Amino acid sequence: MAAIPGIQKDRYGFRAFVRVPVRNDPRRRSKLISKRFPPTAGLREMKAWREEQRVRSRARSTPAPTAGTFAADVDRYLRQVAAMPTFTSRRRDLYSWREYYGDFPRAAMTTEIIRAQLQTWRTVGPVLRYNPRTKQLRRTARPLSAAACNHRRTALLHLWTVLDGKDAPNPVRAVPPFQEPPPAPRARDLDFLEAAIARLRNPQQRARARVLLWTGIRGVSELGKMRPEHVDLKASECHVPTGKGGKRFRFVPLNQQGREAWAAFIAAGAWGTYDKDALRKSIALACRRELEARGLPPSHVRTYDLRHSIATAYLRAGADVADVQDLLGHTTARMTRRYAPQQRAKLLAAAKALE
Numbered sequence: 001m002a003a004i005p006g007i008q009k010d011r012y013g014f015r016a017f018v019r020v021p022v023r024n025d026p027r028r029r030s031k032l033i034s035k036r037f038p039p040t041a042g043l044r045e046m047k048a049w050r051e052e053q054r055v056r057s058r059a060r061s062t063p064a065p066t067a068g069t070f071a072a073d074v075d076r077y078l079r080q081v082a083a084m085p086t087f088t089s090r091r092r093d094l095y096s097w098r099e100y101y102g103d104f105p106r107a108a109m110t111t112e113i114i115r116a117q118l119q120t121w122r123t124v125g126p127v128l129r130y131n132p133r134t135k136q137l138r139r140t141a142r143p144l145s146a147a148a149c150n151h152r153r154t155a156l157l158h159l160w161t162v163l164d165g166k167d168a169p170n171p172v173r174a175v176p177p178f179q180e181p182p183p184a185p186r187a188r189d190l191d192f193l194e195a196a197i198a199r200l201r202n203p204q205q206r207a208r209a210r211v212l213l214w215t216g217i218r219g220v221s222e223l224g225k226m227r228p229e230h231v232d233l234k235a236s237e238c239h240v241p242t243g244k245g246g247k248r249f250r251f252v253p254l255n256q257q258g259r260e261a262w263a264a265f266i267a268a269g270a271w272g273t274y275d276k277d278a279l280r281k282s283i284a285l286a287c288r289r290e291l292e293a294r295g296l297p298p299s300h301v302r303t304y305d306l307r308h309s310i311a312t313a314y315l316r317a318g319a320d321v322a323d324v325q326d327l328l329g330h331t332t333a334r335m336t337r338r339y340a341p342q343q344r345a346k347l348l349a350a351a352k353a354l355e
Contacts, residue, residue: 007046013039018050020057051139070109071102077159093155096121096128111171114156122149122178146178153177183338186305187312188287194257196283196290196301204270205282210261212303215240215252216310216328219303224273228266233259242329250329279303311336 007016014037019030033053037046074094084090100117101109127140127148157172164170193213200206208223217223217240230249231238236259239249254262280303287301307328314324325336 004043006050007043013037014041014046016046016050018053020053048138048140055139068105069102070104070106071098073106073159073163074098074102077162080162081158089151090155090158093152094159096152097156109171111174114153114172115175118149118153118175118178121152122146146180150177150180185312186302186308188301188305188309190309190313192290192294193287193306193309196287199286199289200282202282203264203268204274205279207261207265207268207270208274208279209283209303209306210257211265213306213310214255214258214261216307216314217252218307218329219279220273220276222329226271228271231262231266233262238262240329250326252327276303 006018007014015034016037017032017034019032021030035049037049074097078087078091078094081087081090097117101113121144123143125140125142125144127142127144128138153172153175154177157170160168160170160172190213194210197206197209197213200209211217211223212219215238217226222240222242225241226238230240233254236254238252238254240252242248242250283303283306284301288298291298311324311328314327315321319327321333321336325333328336330336
């Protein structure tokens with residue numbers, strides 16, 4: 001391994017060094033900390049540790065935002081939109097801007113600066129991952145996706161709109177969003193998913209997964225809010241509270257598999273919130289084992305793929321995009337098409353019917 005600044009190799013392995021600022025000590029402005037790594041440690045792991053220590057020290061030593069700065073405006077904006085259903089992701093996106101321009105006056109953030117920063121994120125990165133459990137920020141040196149950059153642009157655009165008004169000058173408007181690539185198909189065969197879910201040993205996880213598959217509802221944000229009075233097995237229907245923070249309900253019809261899934265859900269007593277990470281890992285592991293049992297190549301299956309799969313199955317069965325849009329609770333048909341893309345078989349059948 002070539003010599004790398006901050007990392008030394010000796011006969012015992014490696015030792016990583018990093019200098020961090022010292023808070024509330026006028027005699028010392030910084031200190032040098034180190035950590036020993038075994039000989040099998042990777043370079044990425046040691047660099048990640050050094051960057052983590054920098055981020056931690058910066059969080060401990062960052063003073064309160066000064067009035068009139070972008071950081072102060074971010075805090076003021078977040079107080080006004082605290083009830084936003086997507087508040088957590090909006091705060092994360094704005095904190096990405098604040099890390100670079102927190103000490104800037106907001107008036108100094110021109111269109112050119114915003115465009116240049118978005119281009120840097122799109123071509124170089126870095127990607128920031130925040131772990132809410134450990135409260136640590138991990139930085140990875142790779143470009144952001146077009147969707148992630150567009151989310152950060154939207155967050156900044158909305159900040160200007162809320163603080164200054166819709167008709168006020170907004171430098172973000174002149175920055176065009178990135179062209180996002182078409183989404184990769186995520187739908188799976190329903191028989192395959194049923195066989196994979198049957199491998200789940202926990203009856204509550206198995207019941208939740210089957211309900212998510214045959215109803216297409218969202219996870220904790222909707223399934224976690226379901227109550228016994230929302231499900232009517234005799235009428236083959238359920239009423240799902242919207243997952244975007246409202247108190248409205250949407251109608252979801254139930255076929256035979258849907259009724260059986262809800263019956264098992266009720267018998268298992270799976271009501272209420274649950275650990276979505278545990279369910280995600282269990283479904284991914286069960287699908288991996290089912291793929292191995294069928295001799296198919298390995299592939300990662302997400303919990304949200306259940307929603308993609310039922311939406312695609314409805315379209316293949318002849319349902320209209322508007323009906324599937326209502327079923328999934330989407331506000332626009334464009335989002336529904338991302339979940340369930342255009343079905344070639346339906347177009348071929350329609351073309352044949354035109355003969």
